[in-house]
Amino acid sequence: xxxxxxxxxxxxxxxxxxxxxxxxxxxxxxxxxxxxxxxxxxxxxxxxxxxxxxxxxxxxxxxxxxxxxxxxxxxxxxxxxxxxxxxxxxxxxxxxxxxxxxxxxxxxxxxxxxxxxxxxxxxxxxxxxxxxxxxxxxxxxxxxxxxxxxxxxxxxxxxxxxxxxxxxxxxxxxxxxxxxxxxxxxxxxxxxxxxxxxxxxxxxxxxxxxxxxxxxxxxxxxxxxxxxxxxxxxxxxxxxxxxxxxxxxxxxxxxxxxxxxxxxxxxxxxxxxxxxxxxxxxxxxxxxxxxxxxxxxxxxxxxxxxxxxxxxxxxxxxxxxxxxx
Amino acid sequence: xxxxxxxxxxxxxxxxxxxxxxxxxxxxxxxxxxxxxxxxxxxxxxxxxxxxxxxxxxxxxxxxxxxxxxxxxxxxxxxxxxxxxxxxxxxxxxxxxxxxxxxxxxxxxxxxxxxxxxxxxxxxxxxxxxxxxxxxxxxxxxxxxxxxxxxxxxxxxxxxxxxxxxxxxxxxxxxxxxxxxxxxxxxxxxxxxxxxxxxxxxxxxxxxxxxxxxxxxxxxxxxxxxxxxxxxxxxxxxxxxxxxxxxxxxxxxxxxxxxxxxxxxxxxxxxxxxxxxxxxxxxxxxxxxxxxxxxxxxxx
Amino acid sequence: xxxxxxxxxxxxxxxxxxxxxxxxxxxxxxxxxxxxxxxxxxxxxxxxxxxxxxxxxxxxxxxxxxxxxxxxxxxxxxxxxxxxxxxxxxxxxxxxxxxxxxxxxxxxxxxxxxxxxxxxxxxxxxxxxxxxxxxxxxxxxxxxxxxxxxxxxxxxxxxxxxxxxxxxxxxxxxxxxxxxxxxxxxxxxxxxxxxxxxxxxxxxxxxxxxxxxxxxxxxxxxxxxxxxxxxxxxxxxxxxxxxxxxxxxxxxxxxxxxxxxxxxxxxxxxxxxxxxxxxxxxxxxxxxxxxxxxxxxxxxxxxxxxxxxxxxxxxxxxxxxxxxxxxxxxxxxxxxxxxxxxxxxxxxxxxx
Numbered sequence: 001x002x003x004x005x006x007x008x009x010x011x012x013x014x015x016x017x018x019x020x021x022x023x024x025x026x027x028x029x030x031x032x033x034x035x036x037x038x039x040x041x042x043x044x045x046x047x048x049x050x051x052x053x054x055x056x057x058x059x060x061x062x063x064x065x066x067x068x069x070x071x072x073x074x075x076x077x078x079x080x081x082x083x084x085x086x087x088x089x090x091x092x093x094x095x096x097x098x099x100x101x102x103x104x105x106x107x108x109x110x111x112x113x114x115x116x117x118x119x120x121x122x123x124x125x126x127x128x129x130x131x132x133x134x135x136x137x138x139x140x141x142x143x144x145x146x147x148x149x150x151x152x153x154x155x156x157x158x159x160x161x162x163x164x165x166x167x168x169x170x171x172x173x174x175x176x177x178x179x180x181x182x183x184x185x186x187x188x189x190x191x192x193x194x195x196x197x198x199x200x201x202x203x204x205x206x207x208x209x210x211x212x213x214x215x216x217x218x219x220x221x222x223x224x225x226x227x228x229x230x231x232x233x234x235x236x237x238x239x240x241x242x243x244x245x246x247x248x249x250x251x252x253x254x255x256x257x258x259x260x261x262x263x264x265x266x267x268x269x270x271x272x273x274x275x276x277x278x279x280x281x282x283x284x285x286x287x288x289x290x291x292x293x294x295x296x297x298x299x300x301x302x303x304x305x306x307x308x309x310x311x312x313x314x315x316x317x318x319x320x321x322x323x324x325x
Numbered sequence: 326x327x328x329x330x331x332x333x334x335x336x337x338x339x340x341x342x343x344x345x346x347x348x349x350x351x352x353x354x355x356x357x358x359x360x361x362x363x364x365x366x367x368x369x370x371x372x373x374x375x376x377x378x379x380x381x382x383x384x385x386x387x388x389x390x391x392x393x394x395x396x397x398x399x400x401x402x403x404x405x406x407x408x409x410x411x412x413x414x415x416x417x418x419x420x421x422x423x424x425x426x427x428x429x430x431x432x433x434x435x436x437x438x439x440x441x442x443x444x445x446x447x448x449x450x451x452x453x454x455x456x457x458x459x460x461x462x463x464x465x466x467x468x469x470x471x472x473x474x475x476x477x478x479x480x481x482x483x484x485x486x487x488x489x490x491x492x493x494x495x496x497x498x499x500x501x502x503x504x505x506x507x508x509x510x511x512x513x514x515x516x517x518x519x520x521x522x523x524x525x526x527x528x529x530x531x532x533x534x535x536x537x538x539x540x541x542x543x544x545x546x547x548x549x550x551x552x553x554x555x556x557x558x559x560x561x562x563x564x565x566x567x568x569x570x571x572x573x574x575x576x577x578x579x580x581x582x583x584x585x586x587x588x589x590x591x592x593x594x595x596x597x598x599x600x601x602x603x604x605x606x607x608x609x610x611x612x613x614x615x616x617x618x619x620x621x622x623x624x625x
Numbered sequence: 626x627x628x629x630x631x632x633x634x635x636x637x638x639x640x641x642x643x644x645x646x647x648x649x650x651x652x653x654x655x656x657x658x659x660x661x662x663x664x665x666x667x668x669x670x671x672x673x674x675x676x677x678x679x680x681x682x683x684x685x686x687x688x689x690x691x692x693x694x695x696x697x698x699x700x701x702x703x704x705x706x707x708x709x710x711x712x713x714x715x716x717x718x719x720x721x722x723x724x725x726x727x728x729x730x731x732x733x734x735x736x737x738x739x740x741x742x743x744x745x746x747x748x749x750x751x752x753x754x755x756x757x758x759x760x761x762x763x764x765x766x767x768x769x770x771x772x773x774x775x776x777x778x779x780x781x782x783x784x785x786x787x788x789x790x791x792x793x794x795x796x797x798x799x800x801x802x803x804x805x806x807x808x809x810x811x812x813x814x815x816x817x818x819x820x821x822x823x824x825x826x827x828x829x830x831x832x833x834x835x836x837x838x839x840x841x842x843x844x845x846x847x848x849x850x851x852x853x854x855x856x857x858x859x860x861x862x863x864x865x866x867x868x869x870x871x872x873x874x875x876x877x878x879x880x881x882x883x884x885x886x887x888x889x890x891x892x893x894x895x896x897x898x899x900x901x902x903x904x905x906x907x908x909x910x911x912x913x914x915x916x917x918x919x920x921x922x923x924x925x926x927x928x929x930x931x932x933x934x935x936x937x938x939x940x941x942x943x944x945x946x947x948x949x950x951x952x953x954x955x956x957x958x959x960x961x962x963x964x965x966x967x968x969x970x971x972x973x974x975x976x977x
Binding site (some may be wrong): 042047048083109150152168180181182184186188189192196205208209210211213214215216232233237247248249250251253254255257258260261262263264270 | 649660661669671672784786810815816817818819820822823826841842843844845846847848849869871872881882883885886887890891892894895896897898899900901904
């Protein structure tokens, strides 16, 4: 199957500090390799500050990588102009309260991507109304302003805006985390149906593993700007190799009787991306860390053709197989 | 299913644009009404000045000098507000003076508003070195004493109404720049700006369609403050003899000409002074009201 | 629960907030009991009145809000008519509160140690060095590494997880009888959330404090609570022990909530999730029907005849619904509604 989106060694640095201290470099992404096949959904999970939002901005072309390349449909993302790029990739953001311009009507918001391309007129109006119906927005609301809509309705508007130009790739950055649970499930159902009907390629960024489990075909786990594990959804949820993936999975609290709070064992602080720990960046928080972890950066190991991870001592390793220092 | 959603989703009042919401709130705002009415009356009087008074404001009639206003003992309805030392009708001078004061206020704000908004949006949207450079200009501008600079320029080049408008306009952009810059900075963080970039909008489209409409609130407020500011500055310069020059007439000039009569004929200084106070007060009232009215939801 | 084991007892709490043109009634006739050493979770979605209930119990609502109740007792003492001075004595001392966002709840201008000492010295006759020693002790107890240094730091120098630990330490300073925690982990990352919840639960078990946990997250409730109070539209709609409510929800709203949450390992990928149609209505005026009727798939004409009374469902369970209390009229699939998407695309062109 063709890879519609590929990232190779993508790094993104920010200069931080102000005035005389303007010297430090924050490395938000450190050599990310990623590829997504057409029609698949990749779930990107990690805690705040792990670089997942930077990754989304780079994929949208809103920011440029400091080094490495992003290929869309086999061509570098820079080779597309902004209108072509928008035709291929569209975003859905986390907060439907800040992602819609309060001064525009729902109709104008949904139509905006087409107007940028110079389209307009009655056919566009019909298209907007049809699409609004298809994302489950009551028709009379197309003339409303965002402030008159509920959170779920706003997120439907954002989804309609993303879909009107028939993009190939949808980048959903925490699409449901600002919503109430009963509304969240509606948006999840909607996204699932749309991706099936339209054969969309989707990048789903979320800290909520239940959401990722529900939608994603493949999962990539990020920690401090790096992919630490990546594989098919089932492998990650049933046989995660990296201790960090494990911790994230344990942290999910299902609303079921008899659930016990998990023992996390991640006592140390989340490290600063300005000066990350040596060796494996996860070692200060990792219960299984040994001397080697602080010294050597683990390289990418393939569990099988689709599943890889970066860890010296993955979960399924037997004691005698452990690498010696 | 369909009947369920349609009964619960708030169907009733749909198309209320933020602008119309603001208008509705304005109609209920007392300060807006009082200030607005005063300004409206002053504007009408300025526009229809020739119809309201039979006298030319600059025609002298030395025999009729120093006629007191109608409420004084020697006053008459022939000159309701009296005449000045040269026998010019004070009411017509006041009405024609309003034209200059209002016109000058508006024109200077158009100049300063354009400069300040352009600088503020540039600095706020791009950040980085454009922001540093513009900030430097703002700081430099803030160190300049406005009246002094205006005095020097007018003294060097000579005084004309158009020069005055230009000088004040080129000096009073600082508040626009500061307010617009911070408002834009806040907006640039919003996801709908990122969305606009992601749907392929051009930069001008983002600036004019996404950012500008969303900073109109603070912009309108600053505009009202700056109009009042410009009018007062013109009055101060005219008072010092470097603003509006005869035969043109402005309220500041009227105060200046009347200062010698302060102790003997206080009404000569009180009438244009009161007009100035009233106008500036009204503009500030409206500015305050606009700030209340344009603040987002829930602070009505 | 016997009366003497109760730390907090709220009876018939009502909050009314006048707004231009009408009066909002975000909290209606809410009754809650918290026992010694018990964790009671108040659950509901945004706008259900759970946070206002907490603020009303703390006496922290703004002045224009009108609070009425038939009884508010903290450890036998009636607080319904307590003076503002008495409230100030109680807050931070007998009742402590933990907020959602520790960054805004801590004063950025003062060092952690100073803020902690201030609370102690306000409520206790204690020297500054004594207060510092106790603060240090508590920071250690809530698992903050290098507590001596933290005392001298400002809130912005701490990470979100550490700040929330500081908030918990501050809440414990005066050994309160009741802690009200309003969404204590919503602003935190999932791994940090699990740690903070454990800490709260361990401390609560150790000290036998009553904990009133306000949250929207049923997962947090499942891990923490002994009893659950479900709120919808300003009313308590269901009360029961944690296991009872989660395993067999009685009120349709609770059932809808439980059905709408995907659970890895239980729900299959892409499986249609249940959801509650419609939106929360504005809370104005007297109830003339069940508050949930417009969104309830079980609703019948009887639900619109008048306000619904609380029904005793046995085993200490309560529900505000006219369905049979044994759960026999239930159909879990009723929540798997045809999505608006597929329903409407069948009528329209059907393609994008």
